[in-house]
Amino acid sequence: MATKISTALVIGGGVAGPVTAMALQQAGIEATVYEAYEGTAVGVGAALGLAPNGLAALDAIGVGDLVRQLGDPTTAIVLQSWNGKRLAEIGSPGSLEPTRLVMRSDLYRALYDEARRRGIRIEHGKRLTGVEEGEGTVTAEFADGTTATGELLVGADGIRSTVRTLIDPAAPQPRYAGLQGFGAVSTEAGLVPDTGGKMVMTFGKHAFFGLQVIGGNAVWFVNLPYPEPLTLSEAVSRGAERWLRVLAEACADDRSPAPGLIRRTDPAELLITGPMEIMPRVPHWSRGRLVLTGDAAHAPSSSSGQGASLAIESSVELARCLRDLPLPRALDRYEELRRPRVEQIIKQAERANSNKAAGPVGRVLRDALMPLGMKLMSQEKLSRPLHHRIDWAEPAA
Known part of the structure; x- marks a missing residue:
């Protein structure tokens, strides 16, 4: 038995x-x-x-x-x-x-x-x-x-x-998702606008950038489209200085805090998080x-x-x-x-x-359609995964 x-x-x-x-x-x-x-x-x-x-x-x-x-x-x-055009804002339900x-x-x-x-x-x-x-x-x-x-x-x-x-x-x-990850915590948050407890994410021309100012620090990350599926150790071996140059070039045209933060980041402070995978x-x-x-x-x-x-x-x-x-x-x-x-x-x-990782055409379509798509999608549907609860007291059978 x-x-x-x-x-x-x-x-x-x-x-x-x-x-x-x-x-x-x-x-x-x-x-x-x-x-x-x-x-x-x-x-x-x-x-x-x-x-x-x-x-x-x-x-x-x-x-x-x-x-x-x-x-x-x-x-x-x-x-x-x-x-800098705002496409959408997604908040947690009350x-x-x-x-x-x-x-x-x-x-x-x-x-x-x-x-x-x-x-x-x-x-x-x-x-x-x-x-x-x-x-x-x-x-x-x-x-x-x-x-x-x-x-x-x-x-x-x-x-x-x-x-x-x-x-x-x-x-x-x-499976490699086509993106390499990087980030840092900058103590120069005073040089960028306070995000007011929000995470600001920018679909840049050549990279995706996220920023939240917390306790006087700017916590930021970049997802860089990169065709070569480097492992974490391979990405690290290429050196932080080289990656900072690549990131600066990728974000140069974006109207976000990304160019300034990347430029002021000490190579020793860059976090190389490696390939994004699914x-x-x-x-x-x-x-x-x-x-x-x-x-x-x-x-x-x-x-x-x-x-x-x-x-x-x-x-x-x-x-x-x-x-x-x-x-x-x-x-x-x-x-x-x-x-x-x-x-x-x-x-x-x-x-x-x-x-x-959208290309030039995809980028235009995304930026045009996303505001409408977010309006059509209810807040309840967007937040549905967040409501999941495990009732420990409930029998699993």
Whole structure:
């Protein structure tokens, strides 16, 4: 007779890993996190948005208020063209709290420390190389020669997931979205207009630029259309000085703060975030006692504004299903609850990416049609993904 599990191995110690472990612990399942890198990811990554639905999922495991202390609210997103023409403004409905802009490093540290405080073990230097399933167990094999055994192995190991390949050797790999990412935090915010708590996004002639002024600092990013699908390490190897020249040239004609901010950015302060990628549909989220969560299963590009929030939601939903249902039904139910939602948001992100990389003709059409399109689309429809809530108390069956 099938029984519910009591132990789990969580592969990956980024954002989804600690959240998964804390959610599993709350569900009565002992979880240990195994991270491939020897050190922590403190200081790694740029800013990201945590949407109301992601914050609500963190509330389900008692971490929401901790994370709210880290960031600043983004009350609306203002879209404008390269010449400064306002195309649209998208605000959060009054019934929802605003998205919070946080540095990924701060979010990582808060979740990592909270997981440790709750007694969750996080082991570093554990790069997964293989798995061995037994009768009611699964054993993880690591590159250092050690092993670990539990009743379930959760792949929270990101967009280049090893667990995904172990579940299905034919599983798709990330697809380059045609954009390279860059950003910085400038202390010279006084030299640019205060955005009033709004994120101002500019569809430039040759690049997409975003800016929000927070606490005297200008947090900005650029999505640069780039035909060559460079990896993060390849992009970094080309050097910040070279990229700043490229970005300055791409944004030179735009009537936005981009040219001035890029010109005044010290190369040491430029964050090179690498290629923007989208995961094609992953056919199999689980096999036997292996299951995926977060970016390993579904990775919308950053254009969605939902990457971290969806990863958090899936981690919490997985734990709820494992709390209430035995294997394999728990994994089937988890996928039933999550797949339609995440795949719809991924499709929306693909459309957003195509707008960012529009050519001369596409740019004219976009700027002409977007204001009308936004007027025709109700605020309720635009904000629908933000309303999603996981009721932890509700049975998953």
